[in-house]
Amino acid sequence: MDLEPVWLTLELAGVTTAILMLVGIPLAWWLAHRSGWVGALVGSVVALPLVLPPTVLGFYLLVALGPHGPLGLLTDAAGFGTLAFTFPGLVVGSVIYSLPFVVQPVQAAFEAIGRQPLEAAATLRAAPLDRFFTVALPLARPGILTGATLGFAHTVGEFGVVLMIGGNIPGQTKVLSLAIYDYVENLQYHEANLLSGGMLVFSLLVLLLLRLIAPRQAGLRP
Amino acid sequence: MNRTRRFISQACLLGTLLGLATPAALADAPLHIAVAANFTAPIKLIAADFKQQTGKTVLPSFGATGMLYAQIRNGAPFALFLSADSRRPRLLAEQGLAVPSSRRTYAIGRLVLWSPHAGRFGDGGKVLRAGQFARLSIAEPKAAPYGAAAQQVLEHMGLWHSLQPRIVRGQSLTQAYQYVASGNAQLGFVALSQIALLPPARKGSQWLVPQSFYKPIEQQVVLLKRAANDPTAKAFYAYLKSPKVEKIIRRYGYEIAR
Numbered sequence A: 001m002d003l004e005p006v007w008l009t010l011e012l013a014g015v016t017t018a019i020l021m022l023v024g025i026p027l028a029w030w031l032a033h034r035s036g037w038v039g040a041l042v043g044s045v046v047a048l049p050l051v052l053p054p055t056v057l058g059f060y061l062l063v064a065l066g067p068h069g070p071l072g073l074l075t076d077a078a079g080f081g082t083l084a085f086t087f088p089g090l091v092v093g094s095v096i097y098s099l100p101f102v103v104q105p106v107q108a109a110f111e112a113i114g115r116q117p118l119e120a121a122a123t124l125r126a127a128p129l130d131r132f133f134t135v136a137l138p139l140a141r142p143g144i145l146t147g148a149t150l151g152f153a154h155t156v157g158e159f160g161v162v163l164m165i166g167g168n169i170p171g172q173t174k175v176l177s178l179a180i181y182d183y184v185e186n187l188q189y190h191e192a193n194l195l196s197g198g199m200l201v202f203s204l205l206v207l208l209l210l211r212l213i214a215p216r217q218a219g220l221r222p
Numbered sequence B: 001m002n003r004t005r006r007f008i009s010q011a012c013l014l015g016t017l018l019g020l021a022t023p024a025a026l027a028d029a030p031l032h033i034a035v036a037a038n039f040t041a042p043i044k045l046i047a048a049d050f051k052q053q054t055g056k057t058v059l060p061s062f063g064a065t066g067m068l069y070a071q072i073r074n075g076a077p078f079a080l081f082l083s084a085d086s087r088r089p090r091l092l093a094e095q096g097l098a099v100p101s102s103r104r105t106y107a108i109g110r111l112v113l114w115s116p117h118a119g120r121f122g123d124g125g126k127v128l129r130a131g132q133f134a135r136l137s138i139a140e141p142k143a144a145p146y147g148a149a150a151q152q153v154l155e156h157m158g159l160w161h162s163l164q165p166r167i168v169r170g171q172s173l174t175q176a177y178q179y180v181a182s183g184n185a186q187l188g189f190v191a192l193s194q195i196a197l198l199p200p201a202r203k204g205s206q207w208l209v210p211q212s213f214y215k216p217i218e219q220q221v222v223l224l225k226r227a228a229n230d231p232t233a234k235a236f237y238a239y240l241k242s243p244k245v246e247k248i249i250r251r252y253g254y255e256i257a258r
Helices: A004-032 A037-051 A054-065 A070-077 A087-113 A116-123 A128-139 A141-156 A160-165 A176-185 A189-213 B002-027 B037-054 B065-073 B087-094 B124-130 B145-156 B173-181 B231-239 B243-251
Strands: B031-036 B058-063 B080-082 B104-109 B111-115 B136-139 B167-170 B187-191 B205-208 B217-223
Touching: A004 A037, A004 A087, A004 A128, A004 A141, A004 A176, A004 A189, A037 A087, A054 A070, A054 A087, A054 A160, A087 A128, A087 A141, A087 A160, A116 A128, A128 A141, A141 A189, A160 A176, A176 A189, A176 B065, B031 B037, B031 B065, B031 B231, B037 B058, B037 B173, B037 B231, B037 B243, B058 B065, B065 B080, B065 B087, B080 B087, B080 B231, B087 B217, B111 B124, B111 B145, B124 B187, B124 B205, B136 B145, B136 B173, B145 B173, B145 B187, B145 B217, B167 B173, B173 B187, B217 B231
Parallel strands: B031 B058, B031 B080, B136 B167, B136 B187
Antiparallel strands: B080 B217, B104 B217, B111 B187, B111 B205
């Protein structure tokens, strides 16, 4: 029983979650304070991975990351080569794929704060950035924790995108879901069972944890 | 309230229509067959031809031989299995899931090293030894017989271990082909059948791997037990042996076992 896919999956989910925190929190803040059609459009684009089959995302990524695709031309020019079949390529895919799972809970948390605490801070001469870091972020903590946990768990469960752009390279792109797929394909049901059982227990614990850290957190809104 | 009532009446109407349609639909229910990915293009032609001859629809499901085998083992409702190897049809016959006497070789496949760019290489063996590429695409050897053949070729050339970091694996032969066609891998081992009918402008560079480098890919078909008495399944099984079909199979670059 080879445990490499387990560590690789945790690494991918960890890196993805860190990037999603950096990208997702400012985006959620912007969306929370933006009405009108631009906000609606951006919010809808962010929500796309909730409804699109991962294969759609994987297919477009494969083309976009390829030597003739926009991302491929960019990474090639920057000297990174093309990203399909590499760990960074999977990170790019996972960040897009798990984006709504981070943005939506955080956005809901920011919206729930309302204007009053921020206005009160403003009357006490807190600058906008200061208000964001000392008032908004601490108040949105449960939402941010929910987003981080969901983003991590969702990345762990990724299959379609990895299948399309991963190339199944041990230690590079062979994550848990692919390892399970391979075991099933080769009728190694014992190994498939061990990994699947582990995933099941992990997912249940994550969902339980979510209910404990944020019992009244608004859910996802496709 | 009104809308609910209308919805219920429509649902009832639809149910009635479906109910009436069922016996008729069963009479010409499509024949579901499992087909190894390398045989995708020819089976589509063969199925279309069969429909013209008999009016019966054949619906192929494509995948890696290993995956299809696992699905059949777990009760997938296929009537025939066109494998990319002889091992899995034999196992199905031994396990009582296929009719043993129906097992026969319908095609012998050839492996090709391919790049969509013409002039990328002349001698594929040379380009592999020189390592003039970043990624080489193959099908997953454990699941796809053409992937296993690719592994044998690289082992025969003594390159299997040194090339490991550059080998990318598609879950089926179709995906391995896709990796090369999209330019994400520069070279790939594919089936001759996948590129046999490309227009000259898109033929790219090809190296037909010498047969001595790998075990012959004997592709076998079996009639599955669940369809042993299905007339359409038996008709299609017999049709696969017809000279007309053998001509189609040859056109795609396969050999026919004598």
